[in-house]
Amino acid sequence: MAIDATIQPNSPDTLPASRIPALEYHDTEYNGGSTVQMKAAWFLDQMKWLYDNEYKALTGGELYQFAMGAVRPPQKSCFLRFDLGLPVYKSFQEVIVPTLVKYSFHAIFFVLTSSIKETAPAKGNYITWDHLREWEQTGCVEIGSHSIKHPDLRAASTPTRLWELRESKRIIETKLSHLISFFAWPYDSVPNHPEILLKLFNYRLGFAGHRVERSIVFKDPNPFALPCYYPYSSPKAYPLITTSNKLTFGKMIEAAVALPKK
Numbered sequence: 726m727a728i729d730a731t732i733q734p735n736s737p738d739t740l741p742a743s744r745i746p747a748l749e750y751h752d753t754e755y756n757g758g759s760t761v762q763m764k765a766a767w768f769l770d771q772m773k774w775l776y777d778n779e780y781k782a783l784t785g786g787e788l789y790q791f792a793m794g795a796v797r798p799p800q801k802s803c804f805l806r807f808d809l810g811l812p813v814y815k816s817f818q819e820v821i822v823p824t825l826v827k828y829s830f831h832a833i834f835f836v837l838t839s840s841i842k843e844t845a846p847a848k849g850n851y852i853t854w855d856h857l858r859e860w861e862q863t864g865c866v867e868i869g870s871h872s873i874k875h876p877d878l879r880a881a882s883t884p885t886r887l888w889e890l891r892e893s894k895r896i897i898e899t900k901l902s903h904l905i906s907f908f909a910w911p912y913d914s915v916p917n918h919p920e921i922l923l924k925l926f927n928y929r930l931g932f933a934g935h936r937v938e939r940s941i942v943f944k945d946p947n948p949f950a951l952p953c954y955y956p957y958s959s960p961k962a963y964p965l966i967t968t969s970n971k972l973t974f975g976k977m978i979e980a981a982v983a984l985p986k987k
Contacts, residue, residue: 741797744940745788746981747804747932749913749953752813753820760967761957765820770964771956771974772824775803778975782830785867785907789929792951794944800982804941805830806932806953808871808909810837812850817860825865834860835871835909835932838896854900861901869907870894870928879914886916890926906930910950919949940981954981 751757753765775782780801783791788804790796807821817834825832834857842851860866870893872878878886890908897905906929913934916922923931931949939952954977955968965971972980 740800742791742800742802742982743797743943743984744938744982745783745791745798745802745804745942746940746978747788747806747951747953748956749932749934750805750807750821750956751809752807752811752816754813754816755957757957760959760962761955762959763957764960764963765816767956767958767963768820769824772828772830774975775830775978776828778978780978782825782828782832784831785833785869785930787831788941789906789948791943792930792941792945792948797943802982803978805832806909807832807834808837809834809852810840810871810875812840812852814845814850814852814856817852818856822860822863822866826863829865831865831867833867833869833907835869835907836897837871837875838873838893839875841900858901867905867907868897868901869905869909870897871909872911875911877912877914878910879916881916886922887925890922890928894926894928907932909933913953915950919947923949 753763753768755763780803781799782805783798783802787798791798842853845851845853857868872889873893876885894905908923908928909932915933919931930951932953933950934953936952939954941951956966956974957968958966964973966974966977969977
């Protein structure tokens with residue numbers, strides 16, 4: 726569903742968005758290094774800040790229209806992305822999905838298809854296709870592809886790239902019985918000309934990591950390698966976000982939606 730584009734331009738609460746931050750999460754106990762960590766309490770703080778400050782977490786379709794230059798949602802908009810490849814079922818079932826539902830936030834879960842089980846083993850913390858179906862039914866969760874085996878597709882051969890993009894999409898669409906449109910590059914590592922690769926299989930947007938302009942911009946020049954912000958920190962540094970110039974989460978988001986100073 727498209728966002729209503731009739732925005733009152735003179736109201737500070739309804740200014741049209743020019744820059745939208747995409748926030749890349751994994752799970753609520755993620756540890757990617759000493760300064761790249763996430764805790765459940767931090768995640769809950771960050772979602773509450775977005776809600777208390779009246780931010781809207783966009784659907785994939787809404788972000789697509791913005792990136793294509795078709796519709797501008799309110800300035801206080803963001804996009805939530807979760808890369809899902811580890812056995813982290815409890816984190817999603819007990820914390821992430823209930824929080825999204827509580828605040829009516831939308832998110833895309835980018836799944837590594839090789840890590841999704843047909844049935845939950847007696848031991849382990851694995852996610853199954855039934856879990857994904859249940860989460861989709863909340864209306865807050867969409868599913869995208871994060872490949873099959875999480876290779877570095879920038880370094881991979883062309884046949885490997887094509888196989889990962891094609892087969893991961895086919896598997897997800899077969900298991901969930903609907904089309905998917907979005908891809909997150911493993912390691913945020915993007916091959917040259919990502920638009921050629923993704924258009925082959927009817928992906929509409931691709932997500933990566935760093936670029937000079939860290940926010941997604943209206944009519945984005947590279948919708949197949951969209952940038953993300955990393956909301957991570959360390960126990961010693963939090964509430965400062967160590968991966969974003971040591972700003973607090975709120976300050977990082979406010980800077981992410983503001984027009985750059987000339």
